[in-house]
Amino acid sequence: MENGKLNRLNELNIGESGIIRKIYAKEPLKSKLLSMGFARGERVKVLKHTLAKNTFDVDINGVNVALRGEEASEIEVEKSEK
Amino acid sequence: MKEIKIALVGQPNVGKSHLINSISGATLHVGNFSGVTVEKKEVEFERGGYKLKLIDLPGTYSFHSYTPEEKVTKDFLLNGEYDLILNVVDSNQLEKNLIFSWQIADLGKPMAIAFNMYDEYSRQGGEIDTDKFFKLTIIKSQNVSAKEKFGLEELFEKVIETYEEKNTPRIYYSETIEEEIENLKSLIKDCKFDKRFIAIRLLEEDEDIYKIIHEKPWYVDLLSQIKSSKHRISIEYDNDDVKEVFFEERLALSKGIVSQIAKKARRETLSEKIDKILIHPLLGLPIFLFVMWAVFQATFSLGAIPMDYINSAFVAFGNWFGNLLPNGLIKQAVIEGIIPAVGAVVMFLPNILILFLGINLMEQTGYMARAAYVMDGVLKRFGLQGRAFIPLVSGFGCSVPAYMAARTLKNPKDRLITMLVIGFMSCGARLPIYVLLVSAFFAPSIQGDVMFAIYIGGALTGLVVAKILRIVLFKGEPEPFVMELPKYRFPKLKALLFDLWVKTKMFLQKAGTFIALASLAVWFLSSFPRTDIVKEYSVKIAQIKSEAKKAVLEEKMNREILENSYIARIGKLVEPITKPLDLGWREDVSLLAGLAAKETVVSTMAVLYGVGNTNESSKGLIETIRKTMPFTAAVAMIIIVMFYSPCIAAMSTFYAEIKQWQWRLFYTVYPNVFAYVAALLAVGLIKFLS
Numbered sequence: 001m002e003n004g005k006l007n008r009l010n011e012l013n014i015g016e017s018g019i020i021r022k023i024y025a026k027e028p029l030k031s032k033l034l035s036m037g038f039a040r041g042e043r044v045k046v047l048k049h050t051l052a053k054n055t056f057d058v059d060i061n062g063v064n065v066a067l068r069g070e071e072a073s074e075i076e077v078e079k080s081e082k
Numbered sequence: 083m084k085e086i087k088i089a090l091v092g093q094p095n096v097g098k099s100h101l102i103n104s105i106s107g108a109t110l111h112v113g114n115f116s117g118v119t120v121e122k123k124e125v126e127f128e129r130g131g132y133k134l135k136l137i138d139l140p141g142t143y144s145f146h147s148y149t150p151e152e153k154v155t156k157d158f159l160l161n162g163e164y165d166l167i168l169n170v171v172d173s174n175q176l177e178k179n180l181i182f183s184w185q186i187a188d189l190g191k192p193m194a195i196a197f198n199m200y201d202e203y204s205r206q207g208g209e210i211d212t213d214k215f216f217k218l219t220i221i222k223s224q225n226v227s228a229k230e231k232f233g234l235e236e237l238f239e240k241v242i243e244t245y246e247e248k249n250t251p252r253i254y255y256s257e258t259i260e261e262e263i264e265n266l267k268s269l270i271k272d273c274k275f276d277k278r279f280i281a282i283r284l285l286e287e288d289e290d291i292y293k294i295i296h297e298k299p300w301y302v303d304l305l306s307q308i309k310s311s312k313h314r315i316s317i318e319y320d321n322d323d324v325k326e327v328f329f330e331e332r333l334a335l336s337k338g339i340v341s342q343i344a345k346k347a348r349r350e351t352l353s354e355k356i357d358k359i360l361i362h363p364l365l366g367l368p369i370f371l372f373v374m375w376a377v378f379q380a381t382f383s384l385g386a387i388p389m390d391y392i393n394s395a396f397v398a399f400g401n402w403f404g405n406l407l408p409n410g411l412i413k414q415a416v417i418e419g420i421i422p423a424v425g426a427v428v429m430f431l432p433n434i435l436i437l438f439l440g441i442n443l444m445e446q447t448g449y450m451a452r453a454a455y456v457m458d459g460v461l462k463r464f465g466l467q468g469r470a471f472i473p474l475v476s477g478f479g480c481s482v483p484a485y486m487a488a489r490t491l492k493n494p495k496d497r498l499i500t501m502l503v504i505g506f507m508s509c510g511a512r513l514p515i516y517v518l519l520v521s522a523f524f525a526p527s528i529q530g531d532v533m534f535a536i537y538i539g540g541a542l543t544g545l546v547v548a549k550i551l552r553i554v555l556f557k558g559e560p561e562p563f564v565m566e567l568p569k570y571r572f573p574k575l576k577a578l579l580f581d582l583w584v585k586t587k588m589f590l591q592k593a594g595t596f597i598a599l600a601s602l603a604v605w606f607l608s609s610f611p612r613t614d615i616v617k618e619y620s621v622k623i624a625q626i627k628s629e630a631k632k633a634v635l636e637e638k639m640n641r642e643i644l645e646n647s648y649i650a651r652i653g654k655l656v657e658p659i660t661k662p663l664d665l666g667w668r669e670d671v672s673l674l675a676g677l678a679a680k681e682t683v684v685s686t687m688a689v690l691y692g693v694g695n696t697n698e699s700s701k702g703l704i705e706t707i708r709k710t711m712p713f714t715a716a717v718a719m720i721i722i723v724m725f726y727s728p729c730i731a732a733m734s735t736f737y738a739e740i741k742q743w744q745w746r747l748f749y750t751v752y753p754n755v756f757a758y759v760a761a762l763l764a765v766g767l768i769k770f771l772s
Contacts, residue, residue: 023326025562028146028562029562029564030323030325030326031144031146031325031329032143032144032562032564033564034144034325034326034329035143035144035146035181035182035329036143036178036564036566037177037178037181037333039326039329039330039333040330041330042333047354047357048357048361048362048363049363050363050366050455050456050458050459051363051364052459054458054459054462055455055456055458055459055468055563057357057361057455057567061177061178062174062175062177062349063175063178063566064353064357064566064567064568064569065564065565065566065567066451066454066455066458066563066564066565066566066567067562067563067564067565068458068462068562068563068564070562071562071563071564
């Protein structure tokens with residue numbers, strides 16, 4: 001398997017997805033993210049973001065989650081092709 | 083009859099309240115969890131020779147508490163009295179929901195699961211094998227649909243079986259973790275909790291559990307074992323964060339079990355399609371603003387229709403009730419003090435109900451989360467959260483429903499900051515005051531601009547103050563914004579109506595009792611002392627035949643009473659303080675009366691300036707104050723009205739919502755200081771410029 005580029009989640013564009021590699025967030029954000037299903041190895045897809053990329057709407061395991069750019073930047077993903 | 087106490091637990095948006103509303107033959111009690119404004123619902127009903135009592139705990143994403151609601155749930159599960167846990171799970175999100183199920187299964191208490199929303203799930207081709215689920219986890223479960231009312235009776239049969247058999251879950255993690263749990267278990271001695279549970283929570287660094295056991299004599303022996311266990315797990319999983327290891331374990335467990343028990347449903351795409359429009363990067367904001375506009379139009383124009391009826395109903399009631407009472411002080415206090423004031427508050431009930439109907443619709447359909455998503459970028463700059471938009475805009479109508487609407491903010495800090503600045507959004511009752519002063523002191527060509535500036539200025543100041551509060555009083559990391567966008571769903575009428583009924587009851591109870599007392603006090607302060615005046619005038623009035631002249635004389639008497647009343651004395655007492663603002667004692671008294679209700683500011687001015695009982699459009703009062711009040715005083719008064727404390731109804735709502743005394747005190751003091759300083763600056767500036 002080819003190794004994709006490592007990005008922060010907030011760097012993805014609409015329609016792009018990636019596999020979560022690491023969560024940098026500290027508590028209590030980390031627990032919150034984990035309980036929403038943001039765990040290593042999971043695929044996350046950016047469904048939408050607001051104009052200025054302030055807020056993101058992502059799909060994680062069939063669950064729609066809104067989070068801010070700051071929070072998204074705490075999640076490292078490996079971008080996958082298509 | 084034997085009672086089974088059942089803790090109803092689940093993640094948010096799994097349809098728990100739906101389930102409660104769908105139980106036939108049940109009686110429901112609504113209250114608050116002690117010490118917090120978190121709604122507590124209890125349902126009682128009979129099945130299979132038992133009395134089942136369900137306690138609905140607030141929706142929780144995980145056992146690591148985060149919001150006040152989650153704390154309530156955790157606290158209840160740890161320390162509350164219950165026989166059994168009923169965990170409600172959304173069939174459409176099995177994997178995510180079950181992560182939480184495993185956490186509560188660790189408690190080692192009897193537990194059953196309801197796979198809710200099974201109708202949706204099976205329509206899309208999904209299936210859950212509950213027998214197999216039992217074999218894997220020893221948890222009895224049932225596929226149910228609260229919406230279509232199937233599976234509920236079978237669910238309660240399984241709940242009773244679970245209770246009778248004392249059936250506890252058996253969930254096992256990977257070998258390494260199980261070994262360390264065993265190592266810790268052997269050192270844990272007497273405790274009210276299951277040893278396995280304690281061991282797991284210690285490994286997960288649960289502070290609540292540490293607090294509970296750190297006084298036990300065996301705690302010290304445990305410390306080194308915890309450290310070495312965590313160390314071993316960290317190495318084995320190549321992760322320093324053992325909590326994260328557990329999350330990943332539970333997620334893996336979920337996936338493994340789901341793959342064995344469930345046939346996957348087809349992906350539902352309706353929500354995605356709707357979201358393509360509703361939260362479109364460009365269209366999202368205008369659509370949201372339109373929705374809000376519609377809600378507020380309905381709230382304040384539709385809600386205004388019954389106002390007159392309510393008013394006349396209270397007047398009629400007052401008259402009728404007055405006839406029953408003997409003449410005297412009590413009658414006057416009731417008829418002139420309590421009934422009109424309570425009526426003035428109850429008049430807001432239609433507004434509140436319509437606003438809440440709108441908010442509930444937005445919550446139930448799933449649009450509220452989208453609104454927060456759309457607005458968050460803007461409000462974030464001011465240290466507020468996306469959801470704060472609704473209470474803030476409600477504030478332009480009336481602060482009372484606005485404070486209640488702030489409940490949609492789950493984080494206590496976000497909620498408090500929002501509530502502290504709601505008062506800066508000028509409410510509807512302040513409009514007459516602005517109209518009076520602006521039309522008296524500004525040229526007709528700029529009056530519209532001045533009005534606009536007042537409203538926008540108030541709102542912007544509120545946002546800036548929110549930012550300052552966030553920086554000064556709530557230092558540290560801003561609260562994270564991570565929120566599930568639930569699927570769009572059709573609202574349920576029964577749930578909507580029930581919620582409105584609960585809100586109505588609470589509003590009438592809370593505001594009603596407090597308002598009655600407060601208005602009695604204000605009435606007393608503005609009507610006494612008066613014995614001498616009444617004596618003097620009653621002689622005069624008795625001599626006159628003409629009804630019209632009698633009325634004039636009575637009005638004069640009332641004015642004289644007010645001018646000599648305790649409240650006027652207070653007004654004269656504070657006159658030196660407001661002197662730098664060029665305000666006289668009449669303005670002071672009017673503003674003080676405005677603390678009771680903003681509507682009374684103009685009428686009090688009218689009485690004190692001796693132009694009779696008049697409304698804001700009346701030319702007489704405008705002419706009079708234009709002649710007697712300096713321009714600086716008018717500006718000062720406008721600014722004070724913009725920022726100082728809202729009315730008693732609003733303040734009592736705030737006190738009811740916020741329990742901490744220091745915040746109540748702060749809320750009571752700071753707007754007035756702020757208003758005073760702002761007015762002082764404005765007056766100083768005007769004087770400097772001219």
